[in-house]
């Protein structure tokens with residue numbers, strides 16, 4: 001590759017001067033007109049057929065650019081050139097080409113890397129910028145040793161063309177990468193549209209739910225007055241019927257409150273009240289609070305702590321509700337009395353809690369789904385109590401607000417183990433969630 005570079009660059013002569021072929025109209029060969037720093041960025045005009053996909057060719061050897069331009073134009077692509085790292089990046093972000101063909105070795109300009117690896121650095125930056133990240137990058141180089149190939153892959157490169165490249169190979173590679181990009185772009189667009197629709201649906205749901213709350217609260221108040229005999233004595237049948245109606249209205253109100261709370265968590269509008277928490281003490285407190293329910297459900301619970309689990313910062317009341325949801329699930333989604341194991345241990349990145357049961361288990365295809373709103377395992381065994389599919393969505397939001405992660409491991413017929421990994425110091429939106 002370096003061997004092909006002409007130190008004194010007389011190359012323009014053949015291309016620009018003669019004006020022959022597509023390269024004649026390309027600004028690149030002089031190495032000046034593609035550089036925005038020269039104030040000539042306006043001349044970075046795509047050339048070639050009218051409507052073809054746009055390909056950026058970055059190479060500091062005009063003859064190489066000329067050859068590629070000729071071949072790409074013949075294949076129906078438009079082209080734009082750059083002759084160093086800085087102008088390649090500028091062209092990529094300004095023109096958002098459909099594909100970049102980069103020479104590995106070219107002047108780096110201000111990129112702060114070795115000239116012999118400018119292409120890698122340009123590629124790394126293209127892939128780092130969300131606006132250009134999906135543009136496929138092909139390296140044209142004499143990359144014949146494995147280290148260079150590894151570097152190219154690590155930089156995010158999508159393919160290689162080895163010099164001297166074959167025209168047919170160029171065509172085939174470019175075509176397949178462009179096809180892939182078109183498919184990825186279409187996918188991205190439908191994800192964006194879906195997200196928009198989801199937002200509209202959520203906003204609408206929130207509005208409806210909120211508007212339901214006020215009339216429902218007054219229905220409940222009226223039913224209470226009726227039950228208290230404020231409108232006259234009720235027969236026992238009337239009392240029973242009104243009490244049932246009140247219980248259903250209360251279920252509905254709880255559902256509304258759950259939905260509103262989840263909406264707040266999704267908008268990160270629910271502030272965390274952080275306090276230091278001793279993990280074993282927390283589990284002991286939770287089990288103690290559930291003792292009566294365990295008795296009623298003939299369930300048993302054990303606490304298993306390695307003793308070295310560190311004190312961590314978290315919102316205790318939200319976290320207790322997370323455990324409450326997991327315990328409630330173990331009790332309600334199992335047809336038999338369950339044995340629960342609550343465990344905690346230290347992890348390099350924080351504290352790992354486990355809530356395991358020997359219930360029916362969760363089919364693998366549901367193990368991610370159930371953490372989304374309203375998702376439930378479709379089984380013939382209906383849960384014994386009201387169940388709306390919101391509990392685990394709440395748990396996930398709370399855990400993620402703390403910068404942690406929640407997941408389940410389960411084997412059908414053997415039980416489920418829910419794991420919660422929390423950092424010792426909560427990380428909020430500005431930090432990425434930790435991985436297990």
Ligand SMILES: Nc1ncnc2c1ncn2[C@@H]1O[C@H](COP(=O)(O)OP(=O)(O)OP(=O)(O)O)[C@@H](O)[C@H]1O
Nearest residue numbers: 329330333370376377387388389390391392393416
């Ligand atoms: N321990 C468990 N064992 C078996 N299935 C479970 C368990 N925990 C959750 N599930 C399944 O995951 C689904 C989702 O649980 P989630 O807590 O989100 O909602 P829910 O319990 O149905 O309703 P809600 O918690 O809102 O009252 C449940 O409906 C159930 O099918």
Ligand SMILES: [Mg+2]
Nearest residue numbers: 325329391392
């Ligand atoms: Mg639940």
